[in-house]
Amino acid sequence: MTTDKNTPKFIFITGGVVSSLGKGIASASIGSLLESEGLKVTFLKFDPYINVDPGTMNPFQHGEVFVTEDGSETDLDLGHYERFTSVVTSRKNNYTTGKIYYNVISKERRGEYLGGTVQMVPHITDEIKQCILDAANNMDVIIVEIGGTVGDIEGLPYLEAIRQFRFDMGVDKTLSIHLTLIPYIKTADEIKTKPTQHSVNKMREIGIQPDILVCRTDRTIPPEVKRKIALFCNVDPESVIIARDVESIYEVPLMLHEDGLDRMILKKLNIQAKGSDLKIWEDVAEKIKHPEGKVKIAVVGKYVHLKDSYKSLCEALAHGGIANNVEVDIQWIDAEEVEKRGAGPFLSDVHGVLIPGGFGSRGIEGKIQAIRFARENRVPFFGICLGMQCAVIEFARNVAGLEKANSTEFDGNTPYPVIHIMPGQEGVEKGGTMRLGAYPCILMPNSLAYNAYKSGKISERHRHRYEFNNNHRDMLIKNGMVISGLYPQQDLVEIIELKEHPWFLASQFHPEFKSKPTSPHPLFTSFIEAAAKRSKGI
Numbered sequence: 369m370t371t372d373k374n375t376p377k378f379i380f381i382t383g384g385v386v387s388s389l390g391k392g393i394a395s396a397s398i399g400s401l402l403e404s405e406g407l408k409v410t411f412l413k414f415d416p417y418i419n420v421d422p423g424t425m426n427p428f429q430h431g432e433v434f435v436t437e438d439g440s441e442t443d444l445d446l447g448h449y450e451r452f453t454s455v456v457t458s459r460k461n462n463y464t465t466g467k468i469y470y471n472v473i474s475k476e477r478r479g480e481y482l483g484g485t486v487q488m489v490p491h492i493t494d495e496i497k498q499c500i501l502d503a504a505n506n507m508d509v510i511i512v513e514i515g516g517t518v519g520d521i522e523g524l525p526y527l528e529a530i531r532q533f534r535f536d537m538g539v540d541k542t543l544s545i546h547l548t549l550i551p552y553i554k555t556a557d558e559i560k561t562k563p564t565q566h567s568v569n570k571m572r573e574i575g576i577q578p579d580i581l582v583c584r585t586d587r588t589i590p591p592e593v594k595r596k597i598a599l600f601c602n603v604d605p606e607s608v609i610i611a612r613d614v615e616s617i618y619e620v621p622l623m624l625h626e627d628g629l630d631r632m633i634l635k636k637l638n639i640q641a642k643g644s645d646l647k648i649w650e651d652v653a654e655k656i657k658h659p660e661g662k663v664k665i666a667v668v669g670k671y672v673h674l675k676d677s678y679k680s681l682c683e684a685l686a687h688g689g690i691a692n693n694v695e696v697d698i699q700w701i702d703a704e705e706v707e708k709r710g711a712g713p714f715l716s717d718v719h720g721v722l723i724p725g726g727f728g729s730r731g732i733e734g735k736i737q738a739i740r741f742a743r744e745n746r747v748p749f750f751g752i753c754l755g756m757q758c759a760v761i762e763f764a765r766n767v768a769g770l771e772k773a774n775s776t777e778f779d780g781n782t783p784y785p786v787i788h789i790m791p792g793q794e795g796v797e798k799g800g801t802m803r804l805g806a807y808p809c810i811l812m813p814n815s816l817a818y819n820a821y822k823s824g825k826i827s828e829r830h831r832h833r834y835e836f837n838n839n840h841r842d843m844l845i846k847n848g849m850v851i852s853g854l855y856p857q858q859d860l861v862e863i864i865e866l867k868e869h870p871w872f873l874a875s876q877f878h879p880e881f882k883s884k885p886t887s888p889h890p891l892f893t894s895f896i897e898a899a900a901k902r903s904k905g906i
């Protein structure tokens with residue numbers, strides 16, 4: 369590996385003590401701070417599991433699958449990266465151990481190792497280093513986040529690779545930031561630094577001396593504790609950054625800035641930057657802290673017990689709130705409960721109903737009941753992907769009178785397959801038929817969608833197998849359904865709406881992936897606006 373003047377700087381983020389410290393948010397926040405200094409930033413997330421990507425993993429285990437523009441199915445941290453910065457991620461920004469091994473084994477099969485013995489070091493570690501270099505191309509800084517916690521067996525090849533990287537690149541090109549926890553022990557009334565010390569020791573055993581420590585805590589940390597951590601962990605006291613718990617994740621960049629994290633990073637990497645401007649984050653934090661009202665949005669879904677399964681969706685709803693100066697209170701409703709008890713008990717006092725994406729037949733009838741309730745009671749309704757397919761089924765059954773209308777995903781023998789797999793795609797292996805990533809969509813003038821986007825041509829991300837069945841299109845239009853968005857190349861229905869309703873719209877794509885706190889998505893802005901009107905009785 370060679371270095372030259374144009375080589376980017378590399379920041380490695382690792383975590384210690386416990387999982388769920390918010391490494392993804394910390395990485396994304398660092399990215400936003402560096403972007404605000406005028407630097408060109410990108411990210412790379414390594415996930416130390418053997419699945420080649422999270423596409424086939426159960427959302428209950430893994431959380432949301434984040435879909436990128438180029439259609440790769442990635443870790444939800446990439447969602448944080450995109451929401452906090454202007455970075456548009458792709459397949460280059462997320463690697464799992466499975467993918468790394470897959471690449472190495474494919475090379476071995478092609479004879480690219482010229483008969484050599486293929487080993488963890490150097491072949492796997494070289495592959496990891498190559499991924500970092502590929503993703504860093506043309507950038508000023510790359511932030512590389514290593515999933516998991518130091519000490520995990522799975523994480524070792526990555527830590528070894530970044531240890532080598534510092535040798536390859538030189539000291540002023542790389543920076544190691546380690547995230548730890550400073551717990552408070554109630555019975556002793558004491559703040560404990562020992563877990564941080566142990567975690568840093570673990571890093572040093574592996575050959576990495578962290579340059580900066582970011583310590584999560586729920587309280588103010590006195591200077592002497594900072595000094596103690598610095599002494600025992602072999603860093604200077606200004607490199608011990610305190611990351612207090614904050615109410616909203618969007619306050620994290622400001623909080624890290626206050627404790628000097630960006631200043632330290634620039635100093636240690638020897639970067640001359642233009643001076644930060646954090647006005648956009650101050651505005652976002654201000655709006656979140658001082659909403660002028662509150663709207664209750666029911667999200668009727670299947671994975672409601674693990675909120676991470678709907679990460680981008682929750683964020684996009686919050687962004688819609690920011691755009692309308694209201695707080696969005698999400699009521700999580702299990703679709704199977706609606707099936708048992710009906711929609712009324714759950715939806716009577718909400719200001720909007722949202723049915724998110726999903727797979728499989730569990731809870732489908734409950735979702736359809738919820739949509740019927742929203743349609744008949746004029747509650748603002750937003751359907752996304754599976755939510756759109758359910759809205760088509762509901763309309764076909766209860767408005768157009770197509771009894772037993774369904775998607776062939778749930779009923780292969782339905783007399784009215786209003787949602788189906790397109791001819792030519794049946795029987796193809798599951799992953800092979802997914803429509804993934806960004807597709808253009810043309811909007812119908814004067815529609816709800818057109819007025820929200822203020823544009824006639826948009827592009828949104830997809831992740832689904834089934835489509836609106838065009839054989840039933842005329843019949844549904846005749847009964848009052850508005851088709852307001854189309855993918856013209858294949859004449860596929862992308863958006864449906866209802867006219868005689870305050871706000872009823874459903875999209876085949878996933879708009880939540882493109883919403884940011886600094887530029888809320890137009891459909892979420894418009895939906896929350898309608899919900900806010902309902903909350904005020906307008």
Ligand code: GLN
Pocket residue numbers: 724725726727728752753754755777831832833834835
């Ligand atoms: N299960 C549906 C399909 O595959 C919807 C997918 C989704 O909501 N992401 O088409």
